[in-house]
Amino acid sequence: MTLTAEARGVYVISVTPFTDSGEIDFDSLDRVVDFYFDKGADGLTILGMMGEAPKLTQAESRAVAERVIRRAGGKPVVVGVSAPGLAAIGELGRAVMDMGAAGCMVTTPGSLKTDPQIHGYFAQVARTLGEDVPIVLQDFPLSTGVHISDDVLGRIIDDVPQVVMLKHEDWPGLAKISRIRQAEAAGQRRISILCGNGGIFLPEEIARGADGAMTGFGYPEMLADVVRLAAAGEMDRAQDIFDAYLPMVRYEQQPGAGLAVRKYVLARRGAIASAARRAPGAGLAPEAMAEVERLLARQDKRLKELN
Secondary structure: OOOOOOOOEEEEEOOOOEOOOOOEOHHHHHHHHHHHHHOOOOEEEEOOHHHOHHHOOHHHHHHHHHHHHHHHOOOOEEEEOOOOOHHHHHHHHHHHHHHOOOEEEEEOOOOOOOHHHHHHHHHHHHHHHOOOOOEEEEEOHHHHOOOOOHHHHHHHHHHOOOEEEEEEOOOOOHHHHHHHHHHHHOOOOOOEEEEOHHHOOHHHHHHHOOOEEOOOOOOHHHHHHHHHHHHOOOHHHHHHHHHHHHHHHHHHOOOOOHHHHHHHHHHHOOOOOOOOOOOOOOOOOHHHHHHHHHHHHHHHHHHHHHO
16 A cells, blocks of 8 residues: 555654664564554554664664565555665665555755755655655654755655655744645645654644654544544544643653653553663653652543543
8 A cells, every 4th residue: 555645644653672682673663553553553653763673773674664565564664764875765665665564754954944945855755765765764853953944845845756655743834834824725635644743733733734643652543533523523532632631642752752752651651672872872760650640540540431
């Protein structure tokens, strides 16, 4: 299944499970793939920043992609192929598409400083990957330091047809969603918009015209429920469910610690065997574990009251 501009729903950003000694835990990788789909994911995105992709070798990245795509059993898997150079992007991108990936996600390297450079870069990426490869453009200035203006994004959409989806992670960025949809109403080509940033603005993003979420969270069922209910017009119910999880969503947003929180929760839920991150990267301190446990207890209470 290849990605199109009509893609909707929740494409969970998957963690990469490691053993306590730092090796890839392929058994846990199988288990977490099943977990995400059991909790309502429509697709998966792997080898992103929250998947610790920069810590993997090229061979490991290919092995993870092959395992996940096979385990997904035909459900869409988007693979992050961002790299400093186009050669690496092309090599991994073509390999994962041959495995059956739905598309490739690419973000902007921090070296891009001008609008022409940003526009030209995605044209180069498209030529490198090939005209039949769907591209997810990850717009994440908080991490990359590269700000893509509305005008440049519009020109990329017009000039690079392989870009079928925006992974929206600009912050504040709600107005960008509105302006994309307004431009489409005026004749610009439609693209899918799935939003990241841990889902912290998910109800507002859906209301602005986003098609769903492409992010991670220790409770992916929340993302699936909010997107489903919002798409059905049940915004109050969607907001109530989101609000019940909001303290944990907020806690996961801590720069540098968010992945450790997410892996701790996933391990606690049995989705992965270990919360270990590959070095460099520490787990949670005992004080943080206690805070998470308190938040989870309060979350369970709120959910019982809501239901």
